[in-house]
Amino acid sequence: MVTAAAELESVHYEHAEPSRLRLNQLGLWLFFLSESFLFAALLAARFYLTGTDRPEHLNQVLGLIITSILLLSSLTAYRAEAAMAEGDRAGFLRNLLATIILGAVFVVGVGFEWGTAEFSRHEPYGTSFFSMTGLHASHVISGVAMMMLVYWLGARGHFSADSYWGVEATIKYWHFVDVVWVFFYPALYLVGW
């Protein structure tokens, strides 16, 4: 009787783990979907407020540099997750640290842009620019904070090749932040005459 109960329990957990992971995945993607509506509203507001206008003195070089930094950080984040999937903890930590540094550099770049911008937050374009980059930067900062936590846990032996949902979810969030910038960058820097 006890053996049968134990067998049943074992079967139950064998099936519960994949289901829980599937639910985690779906929950995360639903979270991304809800966030997308927020970012899409800001993107729509940018065109509603200013059409396709943008200021003449926009720091295009800085925009391209911070965009490249964020794209590069997606590669290092991807490699960090791949390393953990392989059980390569050193590679995971190395790539995650690179991602954290690149994320921090991105935030510094946005801060520099805010400090040197030749337009005011009171202008329609400035309202859009500061709202969009501000909300995005807050997501970058929270992503960096989560990656620091994951790095700290990973350095202490947490996560393994068979169990790394915390790593996967954090890195997916980082990629999502990158996807948002893929649309914000042309909308803020490249569209306009």
Place this chain on the structure above:
Amino acid sequence: MSSSHRGPAAVFTGWKVFAWLAVLTIVEYVIAITVGPNLPALAVMGVVKAALIVNYFMHITRAWRGAGEEE
């Protein structure tokens, strides 16, 4: 976790996607600066870049699979 995220093939995929993202970003920049901003072209390139990230880096197809199931 899916085995498609493991091994040298995964590393190569990462670099390949990054190369495409870099090329598309440079094309966006060059078009906007030299030819003039072309909203439809920028929108299409943005969608392609987002699709690359969502498919290859975020593994959207895994959202419907549990642990241990292959992609």
